[in-house]
Amino acid sequence: MDKYVKMQVQEPRDPQEGLEAVVALRRLLEMLEASQVENAYAAGWSWERIAGVLGVSKQAVHKKHAKRLKARFSGGDRGGEEG
Amino acid sequence: MIWLNRFTTFKRFTVEARRCVEAAIEEARILGHDSVEDEDLLLGVLAADAGIAAEALDSLGVSLEAARGAAEEVFSDTLASTGISFDEIRQQTGEGFEMRYSSPGRLPFSPQAKKALKMSLLEALQLGETKITGEHILRGTLRNQDGHAVRVMANLGVPVEAVQGRLDQLRRQSPTSDR
Numbered sequence: 001m002d003k004y005v006k007m008q009v010q011e012p013r014d015p016q017e018g019l020e021a022v023v024a025l026r027r028l029l030e031m032l033e034a035s036q037v038e039n040a041y042a043a044g045w046s047w048e049r050i051a052g053v054l055g056v057s058k059q060a061v062h063k064k065h066a067k068r069l070k071a072r073f074s075g076g077d078r079g080g081e082e083g
Numbered sequence: 084m085i086w087l088n089r090f091t092t093f094k095r096f097t098v099e100a101r102r103c104v105e106a107a108i109e110e111a112r113i114l115g116h117d118s119v120e121d122e123d124l125l126l127g128v129l130a131a132d133a134g135i136a137a138e139a140l141d142s143l144g145v146s147l148e149a150a151r152g153a154a155e156e157v158f159s160d161t162l163a164s165t166g167i168s169f170d171e172i173r174q175q176t177g178e179g180f181e182m183r184y185s186s187p188g189r190l191p192f193s194p195q196a197k198k199a200l201k202m203s204l205l206e207a208l209q210l211g212e213t214k215i216t217g218e219h220i221l222r223g224t225l226r227n228q229d230g231h232a233v234r235v236m237a238n239l240g241v242p243v244e245a246v247q248g249r250l251d252q253l254r255r256q257s258p259t260s261d262r
Contacts, residue, residue: 021161023161028157064186067187
């Protein structure tokens with residue numbers, strides 16, 4: 001798939017299509033981030049550890065995801081580490 | 084509501100038209116958009132309009148669910164052009180996967196959505212009306228040829244002209260107060 005993606009995304013093509021593909025990829029990336037952060041949070045990872053792997057500040061990841069995840073896991077079914 | 088102040092034109096919106104815009108903001112979140120797009124306005128009309136806009140779309144077989152599906156299809160088709168299968172990713176990611184845009188805070192309106200709203204105002208003025216209704220939002224959104232809403236309609240197999248024709252027809256049949 002790598003070769004195919006490279007061909008499709010990086011080779012010059014219709015700018016409209018190319019730019020729209022970038023927008024779609026960005027959306028997908030956001031969805032995947034939300035799901036992976038949730039997965040890590042559910043596994044008991046700390047915000048610091050999640051942020052460290054994502055390469056962003058603890059504040060940034062907290063601001064973006066904390067409210068949603070705390071609402072979801074208010075029942076306390078997280079495992080492992082401290083929050 | 085804070086966002087109403089973002090557009091000078093919002094003060095010309097009827098209560099119901101504002102509900103359509105609010106619903107559009109929620110639809111944008113559901114579809115994982117980081118801004119309110121013009122296709123979200125179309126979905127907002129389907130979700131919140133109680134006048135001839137919703138009636139016209141309904142009579143042409145366009146439901147909120149079908150339109151959401153078509154909007155998602157436009158997204159997954161675009162991803163497919165990069166060699167990525169959205170369905171596959173969703174399956175692999177499992178139950179934690181959500182399309183919903185998770186960042187808190189107010190979503191801005193995209194340029195295409197702003198254009199659609201400006202065209203809504205023009206539609207109202209052209210029809211000699213001072214308040215913007217759900218019907219005007221629908222007309223304005225579908226008038227924007229550069230937007231995604233027209234593509235959503237194309238995916239649904241409903242020509243934009245058919246919607247406009249149906250609106251004209253319902254307009255002739257119904258008294259002003261029902262729009």
